[in-house]
Amino acid sequence: MIHGLARDTGQSGVGWEKDKKKPQVLHLTSPDAPGGHLSWTPEIKPCDFDYLRIIGKGSFGKVLLARHKETTKYYAVKVLQKKIILKKKEQKHIMAERSVLMKNIKHPFLVGLHYSFQTTDKLYFVLDYVNGGELFYHLQRERIFLEPRARFYAAEIASALGYLHSLHIVYRDLKPENILLDSQGHIVLTDFGLCKEGLEPNGTTTTFCGTPEYLAPEVLQKQAYDRTVDWWCLGSVLYEMLYGLPPFYSRNTAEMYSNILHKAPVLKPNVSNAGRDLLEGLLQKDRTKRLGGKDDFLELKYHSFFSPINWEDLMAKKITPPFVPSVSGPTDLRHFDPEFTHLPVSSSLCTDTLTVTSSVKEAAGAFPGFSYGPPAEHSFM
Known part of the structure; x- marks a missing residue:
């Protein structure tokens, strides 16, 4: 998934335009912050970028490759359209995504945020550009991955989830579309719109969210759940990498939900004993008995399936990825869906010339504290 787009490209997303006029950029600071107020500043603007191609699309707008x-x-x-976010009452999810992105900057397997800024009617996230393709794309092409390759991806994903959990963040939407490969072949986890912040190790939450194929039984039953939902999802993704489909998949959604609640995963012998044991532990329907339920990531880290992994080398990106996507450079878009890349880039991306109505004012002020820029030595300039 490209920074917030689901398999049907309808879950979340982004939207843009371009022109010669220089809009002023609305920077909003929290009213609670010292001197918190609405201020206009020319620091960073939509026109600071050339927009080359659309690389993803969702219900709130688009993702663009920009230079x-x-x-x-x-x-x-x-780029997100404020009015659509407000209409769908998604402000909290957008601000949570921005908050999580702020915390993720230093982790090797999480997408990094460089800037966030806003105009009167749009929100902008300037993110790491990753062009090795979604894990979903590669899995579709190859059907299954051999165990060493699946282990490498699972290890990088597990370390990213463990890091989020250490910050009291539960990811809640792990699936192959949200897992990107960079040009070297390393994992980059993206799309933090469904993250839950502030969840202590023993804390629970009840919001019903996720993607049908990967929903944990406790979420499906609308029970309280904890961070172990992420380990269930990792089990589902690892199973899909090794066997070609999610563990309880059915085209009939009701049947799939019944399978999640009542059926044991089918573990065929083409996977090692350690691999099957790990899958059984992660896909344990009782979250209190699930692998990761007591010591979180450490339980996975020391599982026999991961014994070939040197975790220090993994975090330092010293392990050679088992597969390197073929990309000739940053403008090579072969791993993106042509459905998006063939769309024309709008010629109005730099405009922000709205008539100021009450609804525009509401949208303008609905995202206080959204704007972010790195310390001066890390900025564009």
Whole structure:
């Protein structure tokens, strides 16, 4: 999934336009912050970028490959339409995504945020550009991955989830569409719109969210759940990598939900004993008995399935990835869906010339504290 787009590209997303006029960028600081107020500043603007291609699309807008004019660096710019977010009452999810992105900057397997800013009617995330393709794309092409390759991806994903849990964040939407490969073949986890922040190790939450194929039984039953939902999802993704389909998949959604609640996963012998044992532990329907239920990531880290992994080397990206996507450079879009890349980039991306109505004012002020820029030494300039 490209920074917030589901399998049907309808879950969340982004939206844009371009022109010669220089809009002013609305920077909003929290009213609770010192000097918190609405202020207009020319620091960073939509027109600071050249927008080259659409690389993803969702219900709130688009993701674009963009090149910063001054530095010529490439970024994925995710642009959200405020009025659609407000209409769907999704402000909290958007602000949670921004908050989580702020915390993820230093982890090797989580997408990094460089800037967030807003105009009167749009929100902008300037993110790491990752062009090795979704894990979903590669899995579709190859059907299954051999165990060493699946182990490598599962280890990088598990370390990213463990890091989020250490920050009291539960990811809640792990699936192959949200897992990207970079140009070297490493995992990059993206799309933090469904994250739950502030969940202590023994804490629970009850919001019904996720993607049908990967829902944990406790979520499906609308029971309280905890961070172990992420380990269930990892089990589902690992199973899909090794066997070609999610563990309880059926085209009939009601049947699939029944399978999740009542059926044991079918573990065929083409997977090692350690692999099957790990899957059984992760796909344990009782979350209190699930692998990761007591010591979280450490339980996975020391499982025999991961014994070939040197975790220090993994975190330092010293392990050679088992597969390197063929990309000739940043403008090579062969691993993106042509359904998006063939769309024309709007010629109005730099405009922000709305008539100021009461609804525009509401949208303008609905996302206080959204804007972010790195310390001066890390900025574009």
